[in-house]
Amino acid sequence: MNKLTALFFVIxxxxxxxxxxxxxxxxxxxHLFHIQTEYAGWMVGAYALGYAIFALIAGPLSDGWDRKKVLLFGMACFSVSTILCGSAFSFWSMFLFRVMAGFGAAFTTPQVWASIPTLFPAQKIPKVFGIVMAGLASAQAFGMPIGGLLAATHWSYPFYTIGAFSLLTTVAIFFTMPAMRPNQEQKTTMPIFKRYVLLLSSRMARRSFLAHLLFQCGFMAAFAFIGKWMTDRFELSVDHVGFVMFFLGLGNMVGSIGGAHLIKLLGRFTTLVIGFVVSIVCFLILPHLSSVSAFEGVYFFVFTNMGISFPLIMELLTSLNPTIRGTITSMANSAMYAATTLGSWIAGLLYATFNGFTAVGIFAALCITGSLIAFFSSGILPVQENTKKELVGS
Structure with a gap:
């Protein structure tokens, strides 16, 4: 079981x-592809676009398949596409390869989350979920800085490295992971899109997913142009930006690890409200900071809040209807990557139009404010149990 935990962490x-x-x-x-700033964000958004489109189908559809085979297919596609990104020769070739990588990830990630309850005893599931979640947090703390250091030699090296390790991980999946064919009683006869209709027929679910979308859109809009803003404002090199990203990733890890204790102490409602308010203030003051150290300190709190808020939001969303959690997770992931696509595109337009990060920070603050209002109006925080009954009975 330890091998599987490590495997899922690496994935x-x-x-x-x-x-x-x-x-x-x-x-x-x-500079390499000779593109304007307002289009640069699409290189971030292309991956998210591929994920957002195919996650809606991949998650529910794979419930009736052998999850090992689906995971192998997704990881192999992700590996090859990422390697191809290192060979991109134009903006559009990079865009295409990033969409393909997002497609592979859309088939991979849901299988990891869905496999844990099947492969591990009930008493170990929360711990395994935490370890696997730490894999995402550590990617920001260590993966991006490592990528920045590799890119200091040549921009393609991060893609080749990630792709090569992903291929090795695909081989490890083949030899380590057992087959997981669904039993007949586990298969659902409900058509895929009827599950989404069932989910979104609830006013509470609609507003909760809108809140999730706005939260991710604001955060990702600011995140997509951190590197460019630091380069323009502070004239940092790529490897120096990587070191800053390392520090910010640590904030995400702190939030992911300590979030459960904070939620237990303050409660879901208070934790969410305080975290959102802190993020709003941070986004408004970030563009006016005059030093890298001040930027790091403020954005550290933003990333810490992300580490706390994201698992909390996912917990709230999956509580909407326990019978279709796979569909909910797929929709939540799709909404997150759709928000990444939209946010990075809008951020590029704002950055180019207003020549800086100020408009991006204001946009991010407005999105987080809208998210908080949507969560308030949804009623999901005080009356989660009512939501479950409403959806199951509809």
């Missing part, structure tokens, strides 16, 4: 690293 680390590896590379790739 999420690689996918998490690849998700935002382009962020610190935007200045380099923008």
């Amino acid at each position: 999420m680390f690689l996918i998490g690293t690849d998700t935002f590896i382009i962020s610190p590379l935007i200045p380099t790739l923008q």
Whole structure:
């Protein structure tokens, strides 16, 4: 079982690293491919676009298949596509290869989360979930800085490295992971899109997913252009940006590890509200900071809040209807990557139009504010149990 835990950790680390590896590379790739700033964000959004489109189908559809085979297919596609990114010769070739990588990730990630309850005894499931979640957090703390250091030699090296390790991980999946064919009673006869209709027929679910979308859109819009802003404002090199990203990733890890204790102490409602308010204030003051150290300190709190808020939001969403959690998870992931696509595109337009990060920070603050209002109006925080009954009975 320890081998499987380590395997799932590595999978999420690689996918998490690849998700935002382009962020610190935007200045380099923008110059290399001769593209304007307002289009640069699409190199971040392309991966998210591929994930967002196919996750809606991949998650529910794979419930009736052997999860090992689906995981092998997804990881192999992800590996090859990431290697191809290192060979991109134009903006559009990079865009295409990033969409393909997102496609592979869309088939991979849901299998990891869905396999844990099947492969591990009930008493170990929470611990394994925590370890696998730490794989994503550590990707920001260690994966992106490592990518930045590799990119200091050549921009393609991060893609080749991630792709090569992903291929090795695909081989490890083949030899380590057991087959997981669904039993007949585990198969659901409900058509895929009817599950989404069932879910979104609830006003509480609609507003909760809107809140999730706005939260991710604001955070990802600011995140996509961190590297460019630091390069323009502080004239940092790619490897120096990587070191800053390492520090920010530590904030995410702190939030992921300590979030459960904070939620237990303050409660879900208070934790969510305080975290969102802190993020709003941080996004408004970030563009006006005059030093790298001040930027790091403020953004550390933003990343810490992300580490606390994201698992909390996912817990709230999956509580909407226990009978279709796979569908909920797929929709939540799809919404997250759709928000990444939208946020990075809008951030590029704002950055280019207003010549800096100020408009991006205001946009991020407005998104987080809208998210908080949507959570308030949904009613999911005080009356979660009512939601379950409403959806199951509809």
